[in-house]
Amino acid sequence: MTRFVTAPDAGAPAPGADARSALGWMHTARFLTTAAQLNQLPAVEVPEIAFVGRSNAGKSTCINTLTQQKQLAFASKKPGRTQHINLFSLGRQGQTDAVLADLPGYGYAAVSRSDKVRWQQVMVNYLVSRPSLTGIVLLCDPRLGLTELDEALLEVVRPRVEEGLKFLVLLTKADKLTRAEQAKALSIARLQAGGGEVKMFSALKKQGVEEVAQLLWQWAHPAPAPSADADTAPAPSPAPEAGPG
Ligand SMILES: Nc1nc2c(ncn2[C@@H]2O[C@H](COP(=O)(O)OP(=O)(O)OP(=O)(O)O)[C@@H](O)[C@H]2O)c(=O)[nH]1
Numbered sequence: 001m002t003r004f005v006t007a008p009d010a011g012a013p014a015p016g017a018d019a020r021s022a023l024g025w026m027h028t029a030r031f032l033t034t035a036a037q038l039n040q041l042p043a044v045e046v047p048e049i050a051f052v053g054r055s056n057a058g059k060s061t062c063i064n065t066l067t068q069q070k071q072l073a074f075a076s077k078k079p080g081r082t083q084h085i086n087l088f089s090l091g092r093q094g095q096t097d098a099v100l101a102d103l104p105g106y107g108y109a110a111v112s113r114s115d116k117v118r119w120q121q122v123m124v125n126y127l128v129s130r131p132s133l134t135g136i137v138l139l140c141d142p143r144l145g146l147t148e149l150d151e152a153l154l155e156v157v158r159p160r161v162e163e164g165l166k167f168l169v170l171l172t173k174a175d176k177l178t179r180a181e182q183a184k185a186l187s188i189a190r191l192q193a194g195g196g197e198v199k200m201f202s203a204l205k206k207q208g209v210e211e212v213a214q215l216l217w218q219w220a221h222p223a224p225a226p227s228a229d230a231d232t233a234p235a236p237s238p239a240p241e242a243g244p245g
C-alpha cells in the first residue's frame, strides 16, 4: 500500500478564508496558457496547484465548478479531452497569487502505447521537477477507487509530499453514490492514502465545493511561519526629525 505524509493541520481553515471569500477568489480564475511539453510552460512565481488523475475522473469539471465558470477548462463525456497542461491564474484586481494546472488524464485505453508513455514521462517530470508546484489534487472516481496508476503517482510524489507538498485526494461524482457508499469509499481511500486528506466532491450537487475552495486558498496563502528572529528587538522606529538648531 502506498503511504504518504501530509501536514497534521492540513484541514484547518486559514484565518480569513471563509467560504465566501475563498469562492470569490476561485471565481477570479482566468486562462493563462496551454502547453504540450514541460519546457513550454512559463516559470511561475506563485503557488501552483495541479489537478491530476485518471482520464474522465472529472478534473476539468472540478476546476469549472470550483471557479464557478462553465467553460474555463475543457470538460467532456469523451475521455482524453484534455491533452495539454492548461494553466489558469487566480487573484483579485489582475494580480496573480496562485495558478491552477489542469492536466491530461492517464489510463485512457484508446490512446496508443507510445502516446501513453510520452504523457507519463511529461507528467512524472512535471510532478517531480516543477518548482512552483505547491499542491496536488488527485481526483478519483470512487466507483473505481485508487487504481494502480493512481498509486504509482502517489509513489512518484511521495518524496515531495514528505517535504511539504500539499496533497488532497478528491473522490468525484459523489452524486452517483448513496450516503452509505460515500462513507465506505471515504474510509477505503483514507486507508489507501495512508492518512492523507480525502474528501468527497460532486460537481452536479456542488458537494464539497466550499471546503475545497477554502483548502486551496489556505494552500496558496499559508500562515507565515514564525520568524527565526521573532524574539529579537523590533526594528527601530524612524529617527525623530532633528529639531532646529
Ligand atoms: N454525475 C457527475 N458527473 C461528473 C461529475 N464531474 C464530472 N462528471 C462527468 O464526467 C465526465 C468527465 O469529466 P471531465 O471533467 O472532462 O474529466 P477529466 O478528468 O478532465 O477527463 P480528461 O480530460 O479526459 O482527463 C464528463 O461527462 C462530466 O460531465 C460529477 O460530479 N458528477
Ligand SMILES: [Mg+2]
Pocket: 059, 060, 061, 074, 075, 081, 082, 102, 103, 104, 105
Ligand atoms: Mg480534462
